Amino acid sequence: xxxxxxxxxxxxxxxxxxxxxxxxxxxxxxxxxxxxxxxxxxxxxxxxxxxxxxxxxxxxxxxxxxxxxxxxxxxxxxxxxxxxxxxxxxxxxxxxxxxxxxxxxxxxxxxxxxxxxxxxxxxxxxxxxxxxxxxxxxxxxxxxxxxxxxxxxxxxxxxxxxxxxxxxxxxxxxxxxxxxxxxxxxxxxxxxxxxxxxxxxxxxxxxxxxxxxxxxxxxxxxxxxxxxxxxxxxxxxxxxxxxxxxxxxxxxxxxxx
Numbered sequence: 001x002x003x004x005x006x007x008x009x010x011x012x013x014x015x016x017x018x019x020x021x022x023x024x025x026x027x028x029x030x031x032x033x034x035x036x037x038x039x040x041x042x043x044x045x046x047x048x049x050x051x052x053x054x055x056x057x058x059x060x061x062x063x064x065x066x067x068x069x070x071x072x073x074x075x076x077x078x079x080x081x082x083x084x085x086x087x088x089x090x091x092x093x094x095x096x097x098x099x100x101x102x103x104x105x106x107x108x109x110x111x112x113x114x115x116x117x118x119x120x121x122x123x124x125x126x127x128x129x130x131x132x133x134x135x136x137x138x139x140x141x142x143x144x145x146x147x148x149x150x151x152x153x154x155x156x157x158x159x160x161x162x163x164x165x166x167x168x169x170x171x172x173x174x175x176x177x178x179x180x181x182x183x184x185x186x187x188x189x190x191x192x193x194x195x196x197x198x199x200x201x202x203x204x205x206x207x208x209x210x211x212x213x214x215x216x217x218x219x220x221x222x223x224x225x226x227x228x229x230x231x232x233x234x235x236x237x238x239x240x241x242x243x244x245x246x247x248x249x250x251x252x253x254x255x256x257x
Contacts, residue, residue, distance in 0.1 A: 001097060001228075001254040002027040005144040005217055006238075007105070007200075007247035011035040011066070014245050015043050021238065021249065022050050028070050029096055030249075033105035033146045035064035042066060059089035065103050065145070069096055076100065081133075082126035090123070099225065100134060100141035106148045109166030117166050120148070124175040131182055135222065143184070144219035146247065149176045151186070154194065155215035160207075167216060185226035187219040187252045188233065199234045200247045208239055217250045228254040 004027045008014040011032065022030065030052075035042065038058040047054055052068040057078045067073065073094035080091035090105040104127065109120030127143065134141045150156045150167050161168050180186060188197055198213025207213060221229060230253045238248040 001029075001099070001256060002251065003029045003031070003101070003142065003144065003219065003254070004235075004249045004251045005031040005033070005103070005146075005219060006249040007033040007146040007217060007245060009034050009036070009245040009247065011042060011064075012037060013243065015046065017238065017241055017244065019046060019050065021235075022047070022052065022068070025235075025249075025251070026070075027251070029073075029101060030068040031101070031103035031144055032066045032068070033064075033103070035066055036061055037064060055092055055094055057089045057092045063089045063105060065089060065092050065105050067092055067094055067101065067103050069094070071096060073101075077102075080104070080123070080126050080130060082129050083123070098140060100139050102130070102141065102143040102145075104143060104145035104147070106146060108148045109172070117169075120166060121171055121175065124172070128175065128178055128182065131179055131184060131220075135182060139222070140225045141222045142187075142219055142225060142252075143179075144217075144250070144252070146216060147176065147218050148216055149173065149218070150214055150216060151176050151189075151218075154196070155198075157196075157198075157207075157212040157214070160212050160214065167214070179220055183223050184220040185223070185229070187221055187226075187229055188215075188250065190226065190229060191232055197234060198236075199250055201239055203246055217247060219250060219252045221252075225254065228256050230255055 039056040077093040107120040199217035201208040
């Protein structure tokens with residue numbers, strides 16, 4: 001099974017990039033974040049023509065997530081359980097080939113002052129509760145997407161973020177670690193425990209040509225699924241495309257169907 005997660009920073013702007021990538025890589029599932037459109041504006045027909053079914057949770061101009069799958073998925077949740085009704089479009093969960101797939105776009109937390117940061121922490125608490133529930137059900141699952149978290153100092157270029165940035169603050173990192181302590185596996189670090197493996201480079205300050213990036217896109221695997229892990233690595237070449245997203249796909253392959 002081949003899975004990928006990609007914050008496309010507007011599907012309408014990045015539609016040709018996604019189409020080209022799908023044709024070349026042909027994953028079983030592609031998790032998209034920050035599609036920045038409502039479901040009615042999502043270019044579903046174009047992806048259907050490539051053999052993909054689309055589950056879309058959209059929002060006008062902001063946020064939004066989608067899952068593209070080759071086989072027919074079963075939709076489980078269109079919102080992260082535990083959050084208020086009408087929350088932003090940041091989560092969708094499906095079942096596919098015996099695996100539950102949670103696609104998430106976690107709040108950045110740097111806007112809105114203390115309340116904005118608390119909203120990020122509350123979101124992470126709800127995510128941990130969902131992970132715990134899935135573990136209790138003994139269901140194979142992956143939680144993947146844009147976590148807006150640099151888990152350790154190795155996950156960002158030196159000096160790129162201040163210590164009070166929401167992506168690296170102690171409470172943020174502590175909550176990410178709590179997911180791992182539940183028994184989840186960070187797919188990329190399981191295979192590449194050290195070194196830079198960035199998934200995001202800002203458009204400003206020459207971050208891409210200087211390789212001043214962040215690792216903020218992650219795939220966390222349940223215990224049995226982690227035993228099937230074969231590879232996990234970002235597709236850096238997408239950042240060098242014309243008019244790219246500031247993120248690149250993180251691709252994970254698993255043994256089995």
